[in-house]
Every structure is written in structure tokens, then in C-alpha cells.
Amino acid sequence: MRAIAHKMDIMTNATSEAMPSSKSARKSVHAFPRLPGGHLLFGHLPDLKRDRAGLQFRVGREFPDAVSLRFGVVRALMIGAPALANEVLSTKNASFIKAPGLTVFLRPVLGNGLLTSDRSFHARQRKLIAPAFAHKRVASYADTMAERARSFASGVRSDEVLDVSDAMMRLTLEIVGKTLFDAEVGSDADEIGEAVTTAMECAIGQLESFLPLPPIVPSPSNVRIRKAVARLDAIIYRLIRARRDQGGDRGDLLSMLLAAQDEDGTAMNDRQVRDEAMTLFLAGHETTANALAWTLYLLAKNPEARAKVEAEVDTLGRAPSYEDLVRLPYTLAVLKEAMRLYPPAYILARRAVEDVSLGGHLVRRNTIVLVNVLGLHRRPDLFPEPERFVPERFLGDEEKKLPRCAYMPFGAGPRVCIGNHFALMEGHVLLATMLGRLRFELAGGADVELEPLVTLRPRGLRMRVHVREAQN
Numbered sequence: 001m002r003a004i005a006h007k008m009d010i011m012t013n014a015t016s017e018a019m020p021s022s023k024s025a026r027k028s029v030h031a032f033p034r035l036p037g038g039h040l041l042f043g044h045l046p047d048l049k050r051d052r053a054g055l056q057f058r059v060g061r062e063f064p065d066a067v068s069l070r071f072g073v074v075r076a077l078m079i080g081a082p083a084l085a086n087e088v089l090s091t092k093n094a095s096f097i098k099a100p101g102l103t104v105f106l107r108p109v110l111g112n113g114l115l116t117s118d119r120s121f122h123a124r125q126r127k128l129i130a131p132a133f134a135h136k137r138v139a140s141y142a143d144t145m146a147e148r149a150r151s152f153a154s155g156v157r158s159d160e161v162l163d164v165s166d167a168m169m170r171l172t173l174e175i176v177g178k179t180l181f182d183a184e185v186g187s188d189a190d191e192i193g194e195a196v197t198t199a200m201e202c203a204i205g206q207l208e209s210f211l212p213l214p215p216i217v218p219s220p221s222n223v224r225i226r227k228a229v230a231r232l233d234a235i236i237y238r239l240i241r242a243r244r245d246q247g248g249d250r251g252d253l254l255s256m257l258l259a260a261q262d263e264d265g266t267a268m269n270d271r272q273v274r275d276e277a278m279t280l281f282l283a284g285h286e287t288t289a290n291a292l293a294w295t296l297y298l299l300a301k302n303p304e305a306r307a308k309v310e311a312e313v314d315t316l317g318r319a320p321s322y323e324d325l326v327r328l329p330y331t332l333a334v335l336k337e338a339m340r341l342y343p344p345a346y347i348l349a350r351r352a353v354e355d356v357s358l359g360g361h362l363v364r365r366n367t368i369v370l371v372n373v374l375g376l377h378r379r380p381d382l383f384p385e386p387e388r389f390v391p392e393r394f395l396g397d398e399e400k401k402l403p404r405c406a407y408m409p410f411g412a413g414p415r416v417c418i419g420n421h422f423a424l425m426e427g428h429v430l431l432a433t434m435l436g437r438l439r440f441e442l443a444g445g446a447d448v449e450l451e452p453l454v455t456l457r458p459r460g461l462r463m464r465v466h467v468r469e470a471q472n
């Protein structure tokens with residue numbers, strides 16, 4: 001395995017030049033192995049529909065570097081070699097845009113925000129929004145995060161059984177509501193959460209459908225999306241209007257979005273602010289909630305690691321603040337290792353806008369390239385005994401020793417997650433605060449299932465929560 005990865009690295013590093021157009025280079029398209037099986041008409045779409053995560057695990061095991069597949073008439077390539085991922089996301093990023101599935105079906109919900117836009121518009125927006133995620137600004141949100149986590153932890157009764165995915169979703173939704181809009185979304189939280197879930201389920205349903213209907217067609221699913229979006233818009237435009245009327249910097253992300261101007265002094269209009277706010281709102285809570293839910297699940301399965309986290313947070317003797325985080329490296333390592341095994345953004349999709357060479361092989365224009373993050377994070381050549389939960393992999397300098405793009409829960413290149421520091425800090429603060437007071441055990445016999453929607457959720461994760469003796 002190591003040899004294959006090494007060979008792939010050499011091939012990839014040797015081919016950063018423009019696409020060769022000779023006959024021999026064109027022939028090399030066949031060098032990527034093809035995934036066996038597949039329906040005569042639909043290709044591998046039924047496999048994807050039946051068990052998306054299963055397909056990714058299988059490909060990761062059997063074709064760890066790259067494999068070509070077909071979705072109907074659409075050619076696709078699933079890659080799991082770090083060097084290839086680096087080419088797609090970083091060095092040859094200009095040859096790719098976001099895959100149409102995502103943009104077409106998420107656009108009714110997210111509009112033309114950072115996640116769904118491309119090229120010069122995306123570059124401009126990214127530049128405008130970046131200051132909102134500067135280190136100092138992000139650090140200023142730590143108190144809100146800690147305060148919400150404390151209030152959650154103290155509100156739980158001993159022996160209470162929780163749907164942990166829902167609980168984490170609610171907690172991170174409150175936090176993003178406060179840090180994004182300086183608003184108590186408590187009253188709106190249920191409605192927002194429900195509308196977002198409806199819209200996302202419909203969008204993913206369309207994406208996986210044999211006959212996806214564009215958003216413009218008034219199918220039952222598209223009508224449900226439209227209604228959910230109308231409910232979300234009503235809330236978000238209300239918050240934007242109120243803020244424009246009040247003016248001033250409230251220290252939240254919305255203030256930054258409204259104040260942001262590019263070089264010629266142009267600011268965003270209400271629609272753009274709505275799209276970016278909606279994008280941050282969605283991207284900023286569901287992913288983190290899932291990362292936390294998986295972390296709690298893995299700690300319940302690995303009592304030794306749990307004992308280490310508890311010992312670490314207990315040394316503080318109080319609920320952690322931002323300054324305390326440096327003293328909690330194991331807690332952070334636990335979060336990172338959980339995102340290795342269960343990366344919330346488990347697949348990244350792009351479409352080639354021109355013929356491009358990857359690892360020395362021709363990839364044709366319009367090919368969908370899928371970065372199999374789930375498979376890549378379980379490569380035994382990069383992570384020995386990959387199925388084991390070993391937080392020590394992320395202690396000290398260990399992470400720095402990994403090749404580029406070997407660990408990429410936040411993606412890579414110019415489109416790397418803009419909220420990665422925000423998310424890591426939030427996860428760190430929330431875990432440390434919760435685990436100082438609470439211990440989560442699995443409730444019920446059945447193991448959880450992976451539910452790969454837009455992000456990777458644990459389905460039916462019910463946990464019994466005990467209030468610990470040694471408390472903050």
C-alpha cells in the first residue's frame with residue numbers, strides 16, 4: 001500500500017505541467033482502474049443511492065488511490081490518494097468548479113454564497129468575508145461558546161437519555177445564531193432547524209434520484225424546499241433589516257458582512273448578505289454538531305480515552321475559558337481523531353472545466369471528481385490500524401508529519417473551510433465544558449448507523465448522560 005501511495009506521489013509530483021494533448025497521453029485515461037459492476041443504464045448510481053458510505057469504504061479499501069465510475073452518462077473519478085486530492089483542491093484548483101449536483105440542489109437554499117459560488121465571484125466574496133474569521137475575531141466568540149455549553153451541561157438531568165445528534169445540533173445552532181446574528185435564535189431555532197433539515201433532505205433526495213428534477217419544476221419535493229426556504233428567508237431578512245436599521249458593529253458576523261466592502265467601496269446587497277449568512281448558518285452548525293456527536297459516541301466506545309480526557313479537563317478545576325484551551329491538548333486530539341474516522345464533510349465534489357492531467361492521467365472536461373475523504377482517512381499506510389480510535393495520532397507534532405492532504409476534514413486549497421478555526425475552537429470548548437460535568441454512555445443495544453446527508457450524521461445516537469462526581 002505504501003508503495004502504491006509513493007508511486008502515486010511521484011507520478012503526481014512529476015506532472016504539474018499543462019495537459020499533454022498527444023495521442024499517447026489521451027490513451028492514458030484507461031490507466032485509472034474502473035469500478036466493477038454497475039447498472040447497464042445508471043452505472044454506479046444505484047450503489048451510491050443504496051449505501052453511499054458503504055460505496056466509499058469499499059472504494060477506499062479496493063481502490064485506495066483512484067477509480068473511475070459512471071453515474072448514468074456522467075463520467076466520474078473517485079480519488080483517495082493525498083497527492084491527487086492536493087492536485088484537485090490546490091495546485092490545479094483552477095481546472096475545477098464545484099460539482100453541479102451540489103450547486104444546483106443546494107442553491108435554492110443557500111443562494112450564491114461561499115459554498116455554492118465559483119470563480120471570480122467566489123474569490124471576491126471570500127476576500128470580503130475573510131476578516132470575519134480572523135483569529136482575534138474568532139477568539140472573541142469563545143465566551144459565547146463556553147457560556148452555552150455550561151448552560152447545556154447544567155440543564156441535563158442525571159440518567160437522562162438524549163438523542164445526541166439533535167442535542168448537539170440545537171447547541172451549535174444556538175451558538176451560530178448568537179455569533180452570527182447576536183440573536184437569541186431560541187424561539188426561531190426549532191423552525192430554522194426543521195426548515196434546514198427539510199430543505200437538505202429534499203436536496204439530497206434530488207441529488208441521488210434517478211431522475212432529478214431541477215428546482216424550477218414544481219414537484220412535491222421542490223415545493224417542500226420552496227416552502228422551507230420561504231420560512232428561513234422570513235427569519236433571516238427580518239434579522240438583516242433590524243440590523244441595518246440599528247447600524248453599528250455588534251461584534252457578530254452579520255455586522256462584519258454588512259460592513260464589508262471591496263477595494264472600490266462596493267458592499268453586499270441584502271440578497272448577498274442573506275446568501276452568505278444562510279451559508280454560514282448552515283455550514284457553521286451541522287458539521288460541528290456531527291463532529292461532536294461522533295466524538296461522544298467514540299469516547300463511550302473507548303473508556304480509556306475517555307478517562308484521559310476527563311483527567312485532563314479535571315486538572316483545570318473549573319469550566320474552561322479560551323486561555324485554558326492550550327492546556328487541553330488531549331481533548332483537541334480526541335476531536336481531531338473523531339473527525340478522521342467520521343469526517344462530517346465526507347466527500348468533496350468537483351467538476352473538471354477543462355481537460356486536465358491528474359497523477360499523469362488525462363481527466364476529461366466535465367468529469368466529476370469526488371475526493372473520498374472517508375476512505376482517505378482510513379488508509380492504513382497513513383494511519384496504521386485505521387479503524388482504531390487513537391487520539392495520540394494528533395498529539396504533539398504527529399499531525400505535521402502527515403503528507404499534505406492526508407488529513408483533511410476541512411478540505412484544502414483556496415476553498416478550505418473558512419470556519420475551520422471557529423469550528424475547532426467551538427468543538428474544543430464544548431467538549432471540555434461538557435465532559436467536565438457529564439459522562440455520555442450508549443443507551444440501547446443497537447449500534448448507530450451512518451447517515452450521509454449533506455454531512456455525515458450518526459443516525460439514532462441515543463445516549464444516557466450521567467452527572468460526574470468530580471465536577472467543575
Ligand code: HEM
Pocket residue numbers: 114115126279280283284285287288291343344345348349408409410411412414415416417418419420422423424
Ligand atoms: C467541524 C466543523 C466543520 C467541518 C468538518 C467543515 C468542513 C468543511 C469543508 C470540508 C469545506 C470545503 C468543502 C469543499 O471543498 O467542497 C468547508 C467549506 C466551508 N465551510 Fe466549513 N466545516 C466546519 C465548520 C464550519 C463553520 C463553523 C463555518 C462557519 C461558521 C463553516 C463555513 C464554511 C464555508 C463558508 C465554506 C465554504 C468556503 C469556500 O468555498 O470558500 N464551516 N467546510
